[in-house]
Amino acid sequence: METADTEALARQTRITLARNAATTATARRGLAVSGAAGMGKSTAALLIGKRHEKAERRRLGRADDRSFAPVVYAVVPPATTPKILIQAFANWLGLPVPQRATAQAVTEHVVGVLRTLGSSLVILDEAHNLTTNRLAGAEAASTLKQFADRLDATFLYAGIDLPATDLFAGEMGRQIKARMIVHQMRPYVIGTKAEREAWADLVLGVEDLLPLAAHAPESLAEHAPYLWDRTGGSIGALRAILADAAIGAIIDGTEKIDRRRLEATATDYASEEHHLEHSRQEQPPRRRGLKRAQ
Structure with missing residues (x-):
């Protein structure tokens, strides 16, 4: 690849x-x-x-x-x-x-x-x-x-x-x-359109290597941003999560990967740290409660 x-x-x-x-x-x-x-x-x-x-x-x-x-x-x-x-x-x-x-x-x-x-x-x-x-x-x-x-x-x-x-x-x-x-x-980034396309191409390249009988080709393209969030742009982490997801799909007989499968697949600790940090940054700040006037 x-x-x-x-x-x-x-x-x-x-x-x-x-x-x-x-x-x-x-x-x-x-x-x-x-x-x-x-x-x-x-x-x-x-x-x-x-x-x-x-x-x-x-x-x-x-x-x-x-x-x-x-x-x-x-x-x-x-x-x-x-x-x-x-x-x-x-x-x-x-x-x-x-x-x-x-x-x-x-x-x-x-x-x-x-x-x-x-x-x-x-x-x-x-x-x-x-x-x-x-x-x-x-x-x-x-x-x-x-x-x-x-x-x-x-x-x-x-x-x-x-x-x-x-x-x-x-x-x-x-x-x-x-x-x-x-x-x-360096890890992949997705700040620009060209960078997002490069990451999506990488996702599709790894997807193409997966031996899944019921998986629709290029169906992971829509999940590319989510996969970047889960892996921090690491090609090693991407290959690992998709390989593990494929193995799980083969074991249970579904032979395909979807969002639910990805969410149920564990990643390495460094990728989990990135995912948690990114999730915290995306959460809107909570408003402080207003004190009632006396």
């Missing part, structure tokens, strides 16, 4: 990959997908990875070549040390890591394998877990920078509010920011 964010991110990824492929003497550029929780950062990053994988296999005629891996994906664990960070890549590759192996040794092994596999896009998810204000975190960030410098690959980071995290702070953060393009993913 295409959104304005995925379109913009896909375009910027293609530009960055082409730029890095033509550059050999200067530091390669990276990409960062940032935003609050539930904005679809990981989903967008994985979509970019899948598309790049297919495009590279098609371009090079290596569709079924298992010795070729254009894309590598790893998740930054909390309280990351250099060895744990590199081990995340080793785990994705299926490489055994001896217990007594040093971070440098594991890095050498991983870099060698990625070069052999022809990896050109490295996705690092949950990048906000990479802190630099502690010794271990600072060493992990330094290891990651050296790791990126040694690979002919573009790095794509995804995480919560990355510009405000330790990753972009301090001396190491200044070096990372100097070579990073940040794409901010």
